[in-house]
Amino acid sequence: MPRFEPFRGIHYDLDRIDLADVTAPPYDVIDPHLRATLAARHPANVVHVDLPAHPDGGGDAYRHAAATFRRWLDDGTLLQDPEPGFYVYRVDYLDDHGRSRHTTGVYGALELSPPGEIPAGDGQPILPHELTTPKAKSDRLALQRATRANLSAVWGLSPAAGLTDLLDTTSAPLARWTDGDGVTHSLWRTTDEQRLQAIRAAVSGAPVVIADGHHRYETALRYLTEQGEEAAHGELASGPAAVMTWVVELADDELCVQPIHRLLCGLPAGFDVAGALSWAFEIGEPVEVEPDIVGRMQQEGFLVLVEPDRAVALRPRTEVLASTRDLDSCRLEVSLRPLPPHDVVYQHGVRQVVDRVRKGEASAGVLLRPATVRQIVEIAQGGERMPPKTTFFHPKPATGVVFRSLG
Numbered sequence: 001m002p003r004f005e006p007f008r009g010i011h012y013d014l015d016r017i018d019l020a021d022v023t024a025p026p027y028d029v030i031d032p033h034l035r036a037t038l039a040a041r042h043p044a045n046v047v048h049v050d051l052p053a054h055p056d057g058g059g060d061a062y063r064h065a066a067a068t069f070r071r072w073l074d075d076g077t078l079l080q081d082p083e084p085g086f087y088v089y090r091v092d093y094l095d096d097h098g099r100s101r102h103t104t105g106v107y108g109a110l111e112l113s114p115p116g117e118i119p120a121g122d123g124q125p126i127l128p129h130e131l132t133t134p135k136a137k138s139d140r141l142a143l144q145r146a147t148r149a150n151l152s153a154v155w156g157l158s159p160a161a162g163l164t165d166l167l168d169t170t171s172a173p174l175a176r177w178t179d180g181d182g183v184t185h186s187l188w189r190t191t192d193e194q195r196l197q198a199i200r201a202a203v204s205g206a207p208v209v210i211a212d213g214h215h216r217y218e219t220a221l222r223y224l225t226e227q228g229e230e231a232a233h234g235e236l237a238s239g240p241a242a243v244m245t246w247v248v249e250l251a252d253d254e255l256c257v258q259p260i261h262r263l264l265c266g267l268p269a270g271f272d273v274a275g276a277l278s279w280a281f282e283i284g285e286p287v288e289v290e291p292d293i294v295g296r297m298q299q300e301g302f303l304v305l306v307e308p309d310r311a312v313a314l315r316p317r318t319e320v321l322a323s324t325r326d327l328d329s330c331r332l333e334v335s336l337r338p339l340p341p342h343d344v345v346y347q348h349g350v351r352q353v354v355d356r357v358r359k360g361e362a363s364a365g366v367l368l369r370p371a372t373v374r375q376i377v378e379i380a381q382g383g384e385r386m387p388p389k390t391t392f393f394h395p396k397p398a399t400g401v402v403f404r405s406l407g
Contacts, residue, residue, distance in 0.1 A: 002126055003111040004203035004247065005236040006084035006196050009189070010149070010403040013079050017044065019185070020177035023400035026152060026212075027051045044077050046400030050151045052143065062146035069147050080405070081189070084237050086199050087402045088167045088188040089246060093181075093395050095256055097295070103255060103395075104167050105248035106190075106199060107153060107402055109236045110208065112217075112224055112243055126208050126217070140219040150220075150244035150404040154213035155397060159377060160202040163249040166195065183395045187402075203247050209376065211393050217243060223406075234407075244404040246397055252373050258392040259294065259370040261353045262332060263345040263362035271340065273364045274305055274312060280320055280335035284313030289354050289367075297369050303328055306357050306365035314366070327375060328368040329390040346389040 012022055021042040024030065027050050030038070038047045049072075052065035072078040087107035095101045113126055143151070173186040190196065210217055220243040224232060227240045236242040248254055264273065274283050287293070287304050289311050297304065303314040316331050324334050336344070345362065347353050353365040371391050379386055 002113055002204065002208055003236055003242075004200055004208075004245075005109045005111075005242065006086045006191075006200070007109045007237045007242075007244070007404050008081050008084050009087055009107070010073070010078050010080045010405060012044070012400070013076055014175050017042075017077070018177065019175050019187075019398075019400065020179065022046055023177075023179075023185070023398040024050070026396050026399055028215075029396065044072060046151070049147065050143075050399055060146075062142045065143060066146035066148075069149065069151075078403070083191060084196075085189045085191040086196060088169060088190060089397065089401055090167075090169055090186045091395055091397065092184040092186070093256075096258075097292070101256055103248055104164055104169060105155075105246045105397075106163075106167055106203075107244060107246050108199070108203065109238075109242035109404065110154070110156060110203075110245035110247070111236055112221055112241060126210065140216060141222060144219060144223050144406070145226075148406040150406065152213075152216065152244075152399045153397065153402075154217050154220075154243055154245045155211040155393065156245045156247045157209040157211045157250045157255075157376070158203050158206055158247050159209075159250045160206040161249075163199070163202045163247070164251065164254060166198050166202060168195065179398070181395070185398055185401070208245070208247065209250065211248070211376075211391070212396070213245075238405050239407045244402075250373060250377055255373055256394045257370045257373065257376070258348070258394050259328070259368040260346050260348050260389040260392045261350070261368055262366045263347050263353060263356060264336070264339075264364045264366070265343040265345055265362045267342045267363035268340055271363065273307065273339075276339050277305065277314065277335050279338070280317055280331065281314040282317060284315050287311045287313050289350060291350070293350055293367065294369065297367065303332070303369065304367040306354055306367065308358055308360070311354075325379070327371060327379075327386060327390065329371075329387040332366055332368065333387050348392050 012019060022045045024038050024046050030051055035047050035051055038045050049065040049069045052061040054061045054064045089107060090102055090104040092102045168190065169188060171188065173188050176186045178184045224240045231240050234241045284302060289304065293304065301315065305312050305314050321331050321334065324330050350367060353367060356362050357365045
């Protein structure tokens, strides 16, 4: 089975450094402006190693990141814990309806195995839940080769009922901070042997669904292959046979799943998008795109086509799409096939879709409803994958909370 083990985490010296100054969003949602802002916030902000840039604009950015990481270890900016532990991490936030929500998970070392394969032993597989977009993985691989560390975690989901109850958040946290988006982050470390065993057994006893970080997981597999047969059978607490993973219980009250909408770009001028989609969708009434539109879409069962001068409801023709999975991203993927050549751009946020269409940056946009936790589990356990960029788990865990050495 994919064993889940405690490890000797590397983290910032919490007596000297405020994690609000040095943590960052995941590397793949940071644009150049945000990177510059984060880099200027603190000389040890994690972007200096996780999203590296050579100071003179040239040279090997990955070697520079590795040298920086080693320097932080040498000068005490980073400390490594003396014994293995699990790291409990929680985010508290308000959802789109202003309700208080939280997500609690645990960082550990998850045994690597190709997605969908049953590892040796009793066996519970690693399950990807959606396809990945074509994207060079050489960046993450070069960084891992240079630093020999997991700098950011894969996000895994576990159907192990009761996992959250094993994650003690009643004691005072090692650190607590609130970011610029109003999300509060808290960190605890668990070393009690009885609790370690309980967490280990819970996660290792069920399949793990990859929620976010498919590319990081695939990079870790490739790195392990490079290290040879001996590394594949090495210990999991350190070394390339495992990858640092934040595991969250697959439960509705622990997860906030948002949709990723679609922008249709490069269609011929004046092309009738609504008419082209009418074979698969009933073109409905005009819709006012308000902040709570996705909630209304979920209640009333429609998507929204956003055009420069209007927005209209799209109701799936279930009889036509009967062989297509009951998922907006699947239905839209099928319905777009007859259209002239065009590009599909993935866009999070209703307002961003409307603004880009009205500015002429896209021919049209389609607002989707989010996948449910039940759909994610059923599709992953069935050995299928959703289309790319179907789910957006919110909020994203911060990078820089803890690191893991690869030896």
